[in-house]
Amino acid sequence: xxxxxxxxxxxxxxIDEVSKEVLASLLKEICQEYPSTTELVQSRLFVSEDDVARxxxxxxxxxxxxxxxxxxxxxxxxxxxxxxxxxxxRKRYAECTNCKEEFDVAGNTVTSCSYHPxxxxxxxxxxVDHDENCHGIIDSExxxxxxxxxxxxxxxxxxxxxxxxxxxxHMETRIDFGVSKRRKF
Ligand SMILES: [Zn+2]
Ligand SMILES: [Zn+2]
Numbered sequence: 001x002x003x004x005x006x007x008x009x010x011x012x013x014x015i016d017e018v019s020k021e022v023l024a025s026l027l028k029e030i031c032q033e034y035p036s037t038t039e040l041v042q043s044r045l046f047v048s049e050d051d052v053a054r055x056x057x058x059x060x061x062x063x064x065x066x067x068x069x070x071x072x073x074x075x076x077x078x079x080x081x082x083x084x085x086x087x088x089x090r091k092r093y094a095e096c097t098n099c100k101e102e103f104d105v106a107g108n109t110v111t112s113c114s115y116h117p118x119x120x121x122x123x124x125x126x127x128v129d130h131d132e133n134c135h136g137i138i139d140s141e142x143x144x145x146x147x148x149x150x151x152x153x154x155x156x157x158x159x160x161x162x163x164x165x166x167x168x169x170h171m172e173t174r175i176d177f178g179v180s181k182r183r184k185f
Contacts, residue, residue: 049088053108055169096170103170113171114164118155126150 015023031038093102098115122138127150132138144151148161156165 045092046089047092047106049090052090052105053169054105055110094170094172097173098166098168098171099164101170105172108170110169111167113168115166115168116153116155116158116164117166118153120144120151120153120160123150123152 027041031041090105092105094105095101096103096113096115098117099113101113103112122143124138126147127138130138136142144160149159151160152158153160153165158165
């Protein structure tokens with residue numbers, strides 16, 4: 001109360017705390033109101049198929065210069081004369097089959113993903129005092145969240161809260177059988 005009464009609550013805090021649904025609707029509203037915002041949002045949420053980084057595709061053959069780690073840069077000065085970067089647009093963010101995280105398909109590298117190829121199992125020795133009848137099923141999502149150190153991955157015996165034992169590209173959940181290459185006109 002001693003604070004200046006003109007102080008507004010922090011906008012950043014409000015953005016952090018509001019639900020995804022409210023944010024989405026707000027962003028759509030802003031895009032409708034201000035066309036320049038639409039372009040900015042499109043450039044962040046879409047990417048040209050040519051700029052998608054994936055295994056077997058040389059990073060240097062994409063003809064995108066200096067973009068290796070400049071996701072927060074505009075990087076517009078290297079645009080070719082043609083508008084080729086706007087062809088074959090696709091969504092820029094996808095879910096990874098292996099780590100289940102959302103990733104930027106344009107920023108994917110051979111070391112982006114860290115995951116465990118095998119399942120995790122309870123270390124029952126850590127649950128000696130646990131009675132499943134009153135404390136709940138041990139081998140469950142909930143118990144993994146509450147007691148990550150009591151579960152281990154079969155592949156490497158690392159605990160549930162430890163880093164993945166395999167490092168690789170993020171793999172898109174969407175099965176890519178070259179659909180985009182054979183797209184219709
Ligand atoms: Zn592992
Ligand atoms: Zn991943």
